[in-house]
Amino acid sequence: MTSVARATAIYEGVAALAESAMELATRRPSPPWLQRLRTAGVSAFEKLGFPSTHDEDWRFTNLAPLARAAFALSPDAVSLAERTAALELEARLGPLGLSSPMPRIVFVNGRLLRRSPGNLTSGILFECMKAVLATSPERVERALVARAAERDLSKQFFGSLGDAFLDEGVVLQVPPGAHLAEPLFILNVSTPPGSTEPPRMVHTRNLFTFEENSSATVIEIFLGANGPSFANVQTDVTLGRNARLNHVKIQLEGPETFHVGRLSVAHAAGARSASHVFSFGGKLVRNEIVTTLSGEGAGTELYGLFCANSGQHVDCHTFIDHAMPRADSVELYKGVLDGAGRGVFDGKILVRAGAVRTDARQTNRNLILSNSALVDSKPQLEIHNNDVRCSHGSTTGRLDADAVFYLRSRGLSPEAARALLTYAFGSELIEKVASADVRAFLENHLRAWLPANLAAPEIR
Amino acid sequence: MNLLEISNLHASIEEDGTEILKGIDLTICPGEVHALMGPNGSGKSTLAHVLSGRPGYVVTQGRALFQGKDLLAMPAEIRAREGVFLAFQYPVEIPGVSNTYFLRTAVNTVRKHRGQLELDAIDFLALLDEKAKLVEMEEALLNRSVNEGFSGGEKKRNEVLQMAVLDPKLAILDETDSGLDIDALRVAASGVNALRDGARGMLVITHYQRLLDYIIPDFVHVLSDGRIVKSGDKNLAKELEAKGYSWIEKEPPATVSAAAGAIAS
Numbered sequence: 001m002t003s004v005a006r007a008t009a010i011y012e013g014v015a016a017l018a019e020s021a022m023e024l025a026t027r028r029p030s031p032p033w034l035q036r037l038r039t040a041g042v043s044a045f046e047k048l049g050f051p052s053t054h055d056e057d058w059r060f061t062n063l064a065p066l067a068r069a070a071f072a073l074s075p076d077a078v079s080l081a082e083r084t085a086a087l088e089l090e091a092r093l094g095p096l097g098l099s100s101p102m103p104r105i106v107f108v109n110g111r112l113l114r115r116s117p118g119n120l121t122s123g124i125l126f127e128c129m130k131a132v133l134a135t136s137p138e139r140v141e142r143a144l145v146a147r148a149a150e151r152d153l154s155k156q157f158f159g160s161l162g163d164a165f166l167d168e169g170v171v172l173q174v175p176p177g178a179h180l181a182e183p184l185f186i187l188n189v190s191t192p193p194g195s196t197e198p199p200r201m202v203h204t205r206n207l208f209t210f211e212e213n214s215s216a217t218v219i220e221i222f223l224g225a226n227g228p229s230f231a232n233v234q235t236d237v238t239l240g241r242n243a244r245l246n247h248v249k250i251q252l253e254g255p256e257t258f259h260v261g262r263l264s265v266a267h268a269a270g271a272r273s274a275s276h277v278f279s280f281g282g283k284l285v286r287n288e289i290v291t292t293l294s295g296e297g298a299g300t301e302l303y304g305l306f307c308a309n310s311g312q313h314v315d316c317h318t319f320i321d322h323a324m325p326r327a328d329s330v331e332l333y334k335g336v337l338d339g340a341g342r343g344v345f346d347g348k349i350l351v352r353a354g355a356v357r358t359d360a361r362q363t364n365r366n367l368i369l370s371n372s373a374l375v376d377s378k379p380q381l382e383i384h385n386n387d388v389r390c391s392h393g394s395t396t397g398r399l400d401a402d403a404v405f406y407l408r409s410r411g412l413s414p415e416a417a418r419a420l421l422t423y424a425f426g427s428e429l430i431e432k433v434a435s436a437d438v439r440a441f442l443e444n445h446l447r448a449w450l451p452a453n454l455a456a457p458e459i460r
Numbered sequence: 461m462n463l464l465e466i467s468n469l470h471a472s473i474e475e476d477g478t479e480i481l482k483g484i485d486l487t488i489c490p491g492e493v494h495a496l497m498g499p500n501g502s503g504k505s506t507l508a509h510v511l512s513g514r515p516g517y518v519v520t521q522g523r524a525l526f527q528g529k530d531l532l533a534m535p536a537e538i539r540a541r542e543g544v545f546l547a548f549q550y551p552v553e554i555p556g557v558s559n560t561y562f563l564r565t566a567v568n569t570v571r572k573h574r575g576q577l578e579l580d581a582i583d584f585l586a587l588l589d590e591k592a593k594l595v596e597m598e599e600a601l602l603n604r605s606v607n608e609g610f611s612g613g614e615k616k617r618n619e620v621l622q623m624a625v626l627d628p629k630l631a632i633l634d635e636t637d638s639g640l641d642i643d644a645l646r647v648a649a650s651g652v653n654a655l656r657d658g659a660r661g662m663l664v665i666t667h668y669q670r671l672l673d674y675i676i677p678d679f680v681h682v683l684s685d686g687r688i689v690k691s692g693d694k695n696l697a698k699e700l701e702a703k704g705y706s707w708i709e710k711e712p713p714a715t716v717s718a719a720a721g722a723i724a725s
Contacts, residue, residue, distance in 0.1 A: 400552075402552050403554055405536065406548065408535070408540070409512055409513070409514075409536055409546050409548075410569075411540040411541045411626070412566060412569055416569070420562075420565070421554070421557070423557075424557045425556060
């Protein structure tokens with residue numbers, strides 16, 4: 001394809017997205033503020049166009065394959081085939097499967113399949129966005145409008161795209177002082193389109209609001225069968241004073257999936273969040289985590305494990321904004337790259353002028369298992385005052401030859417030794433997850449991902 | 461049959477071709493404990509590495525037979541499964557792998573190779589519990605990552621524990637005494653002694669005579685510049701301690717080498 005033809009294809013891709021968004025807007029009777037928000041989203045992303053590698057934020061990730069591909073929204077009704085396929089995939093979730101007592105919302109190709117509130121206490125809203133927009137849009141109006149207005153329009157192509165397609169997702173509102181013992185579970189399943197259907201796209205808009213002194217754990221899993229698809233997931237979280245969020249995102253989509261996600265968390269004073277991202281699947285995956293420590297004494301922990309093999313590109317992009325004094329942040333991201341897999345870690349910590357007594361630690365470690373795997377690591381610290389304690393470090397390397405020999409000298413084959421060491425490298429992040437069921441699920445997945453089979457570690 | 465039969469073994473460092481072992485002859489029969497002493501740089505650890513299959517060395521001449529099989533032709537893991545165990549001078553830390561999980565994986569790999577049934581979790585833990593007592597290993601250390609944050613003594617005890625659990629036919633202890641205080645040394649040595657059963661052969665490599673006060677060898681060999689230059693019984697170690705290695709190095713190697721062969725076989 002010539003460069004002109006390529007540019008034309010990308011331009012047509014944006015035009016097709018705009019057309020699709022406008023069509024969606026006409027199908028959804030909505031209050032004027034919502035229509036304005038969608039329309040503003042359309043004009044913003046049309047004007048921006050897909051980010052290119054000339055954009056520093058996208059330097060290592062080329063979106064041209066996504067921009068050139070054509071995707072369509074799924075029809076409103078969930079088909080029997082989708083329902084069956086989704087149930088089959090859900091059954092494979094083991095400890096997180098159908099028997100799990102967690103309150104859960106299940107989407108298939110972006111439409112609600114099932115909502116089971118479990119034993120949620122009253123006063124907690126855990127509902128799908130479409131239902132809230134249809135019955136009580138005033139509950140989300142202020143937050144959605146405010147977040148759209150805050151958007152850095154020069155940057156957020158995918159955020160604007162999310163506004164333009166605003167329709168479905170999860171609304172979570174936790175009232176003051178409420179503590180949810182059981183994690184809330186959100187399952188997003190994508191199934192391959194029928195032979196005559198175009199590849200599907202899903203735009204998910206999540207809005208979580210935690211009032212002061214409340215706490216909850218949210219687990220989001222993205223699961224997909226083979227077949228091309230595009231998921232754009234925009235999650236905005238607001239934490240009130242001393243509120244606590246534990247967020248786990250597990251991304252396990254098929255090898256032809258494009259997945260772009262952004263989690264943005266705003267912290268009031270004393271609020272704390274932890275984000276755990278596990279990325280195993282997908283053709284092109286971008287996970288952005290943006291945390292703003294906009295209250296004194298707020299804190300955040302960002303953990304990520306990304307695994308990529310041939311044909312996969314996983315980009316982890318994090319930004320921690322230390323805007324107020326005495327806030328702390330800890331970040332640990334690990335990448336495991338095999339075959340011709342590509343990985344990116346781009347993490348920035350900004351310590352603003354007034355943010356004295358900031359404590360920030362950032363670490364990125366990558367393990368390269370083959371000669372053709374590649375990872376780009378770009379840790380950044382930008383500090384605008386002296387009274388801080390900040391550190392960052394990045395290492396990329398191969399398995400320790402001494403450790404491999406040590407295991408071989410005890411009888412393990414070279415393959416088993418490498419698998420065990422790779423597992424151990426990644427499992428550090430699994431161990432940071434509080435839920436035993438989630439840990440068990442992740443352990444199985446990490447083992448399944450390894451190049452050689454590894455016996456289940458029944459004994460710890 | 462001899463357990464280990466090394467003849468005219470020459471080995472070099474792969475990277476730069478430096479010859480370290482310059483013709484080793486040594487035979488170990490079942491049940492025998494041989495001590496290998498020698499100054500720094502004489503090739504003691506290199507011999508341990510070459511016998512265990514550590515990458516980075518090239519054998520240029522000679523051979524080593526383990527129960528009549530060509531040991532040097534086997535990959536490291538097969539040597540381990542056949543029953544050769546190396547207690548490392550510097551045990552490797554393996555973050556993220558629990559000591560117990562690692563040991564069970566190793567034991568079952570070895571058992572499978574020997575045609576034995578794999579141990580289930582309960583049987584394995586019973587075995588581990590029994591062997592841990594030999595080296596006074598606390599349960600907390602069993603549940604921690606392999607050697608991670610262990611003290612010098614804990615690491616060496618962990619090596620002896622692995623040896624006890626894996627039940628090798630030949631154990632090579634590479635400077636197990638280095639970096640240990642006297643109490644830690646005593647515990648490690650009593651663990652090793654408990655594993656002397658009349659069938660297991662041992663090659664105890666040490667720089668100092670001190671360890672041999674606790675692990676009494678049947679034979680003592682002195683290595684100098686890649687050759688065994690003197691062999692004798694446990695009294696040789698004491699003599700060395702009194703006179704120093706310079707005493708050995710002054711003697712012409714050819715005559716003592718012949719004596720070594722005579723005593724060792």
